[in-house]
Amino acid sequence: MLRYVIKKLLSLAVSLTVASVVIFLALEVVPGDPAASMLGVNAQEDTLAALRDELGLNRGPLARYGDWVGGMLVGDFGTSYTYRTPVSEMIADRIWISLPLALLALTLSTLIAIPAGIWAASRRGSGVDLGVMGVTQLGVAIPNFWFAMLMVLVFAINLRWFSAGGFVGWEAGFWPAIHSLTLPAIALALPQASILTRVMRSALLDTLGEDFIRTARAKGLSRAQALWRHALRNALIPVLTIIGLQFSFLIAGAIIIENVFFLPGLGRLVFQSISARDLIVVESVVMLLVCAVIVVNFIVDITYAIVDPRLRRAR
Known part of the structure; x- marks a missing residue:
């Protein structure tokens, strides 16, 4: 190991x-x-x-x-050409918006997708399975920025449950800040949840067809017991891959969502810096995001060996 x-x-x-x-x-x-x-x-x-x-x-x-x-x-990213401010300070100010947004979106995506995928796989071919697959197909097809604008129209303008954009700041309190990030997080999470649901269902169905599951059933376990005790853990390996890739996307690819909701995060900082030709900011932020992607993939690889002992012994 x-x-x-x-x-x-x-x-x-x-x-x-x-x-x-x-x-x-x-x-x-x-x-x-x-x-x-x-x-x-x-x-x-x-x-x-x-x-x-x-x-x-x-x-x-x-x-x-x-x-x-x-x-x-050593933590020195240079000085912004445009703002004449250390880039590290600009990143530190913005990352406390982008990182919680990505974590909240990933949490919502996982909480939705894994139960939905298990539910659909356990009822393969039923109306529940067809309904879940139909909804996820719609979620994959809809662009997240269009979905974000639709949510602003419904929940911010018509129902007035949320603000249409902006961020109140963490100094206003934890729950007001989370409330400001809820709509953007949902807009980011639902398309990713659709993908993760389909992967969870497919991986679980493949695992349920393996010989060791049939052996467990032959020993007297019900289908539900075999699913929860044996199949689920083995089906998590491809799901972990997708979760790792999704976190990378959510933290690095939220430029459009941050601009739709006027969130002063890293994505909006990159967009503004490209417009102002502030290349030192662009390359530093992009390098930081790439580093986050690579580190997340490293963590996923290590998690593989923890989840599946066969991989740990093979390596």
């Missing part, structure tokens, strides 16, 4: 290194000059040159990459 964890840690380090190089090079080839974007089209050339020197844009790519990576290793 320790050897397996060490191998995964080495793989994680290589993945992070490759990701940092790709992100840096991708933003290097993006057309445009951050200094010109800051000063405007009528800026004098000597003024532009002075600003480039101040921002370090005239240094070579290798030196800038080294400064960027070295700074990130």
Whole structure:
């Protein structure tokens, strides 16, 4: 087990290194000059040159990459070109919106999907199964931003149960803050719950057809007992994969939802920084999100070995 964890840690380090190089090079080839974007089209050339020197844009790519990576290793993400504020402070302010939003959405998705998938699998071919599959197909087909706007129309404008957007801040209290994140979390969670429900059902049906389940039934266990005691744990492996990928998507891919609900999270920060050509913010936030994706996948791999002893022994 320790050897397996060490191998995964080495793989994680290589993945992070490759990701940092790709992100840096991708933003290097993006057309445009951050200094010109800051000063405007009528800026004098000597003024532009002075600003480039101040921002370090005239240094070579290798030196800038080294400064960027070295700074990130000690928690220094550089200084925003536009706001003249440390990027680490901007990220710290925004992550306490994006991270709770992703966790709340993932919790809602899991609480909905796993019982629904088990319910559908245990009643395969019945009206319940067909109904659950029909609803999940609709959930997969509907874009989450359209669903978000529909929820704003119904629950914010017509029923007035929630605000149409914005975030009250954690200083207003835990429940008011969670209330502000509820609609965005639901808009993010329901499409993901539809996917997870279908995976849960499919994995459970496949496991119920295995020989060890038939052996358990032959020993006198009912179908429900075999499902809960033996099938469910083995069916969780593909489900854990999807949950890990969903968390990565929810924390890194909520740009549209954060803009629909005017949430000042990391996604909205990336959108605003791209518009302002604030590349140091873009590359730092994207690298942080990529790091979150890679670390979550590492945790999922380790969880595999914990859930399924066969994988642990094989490795």
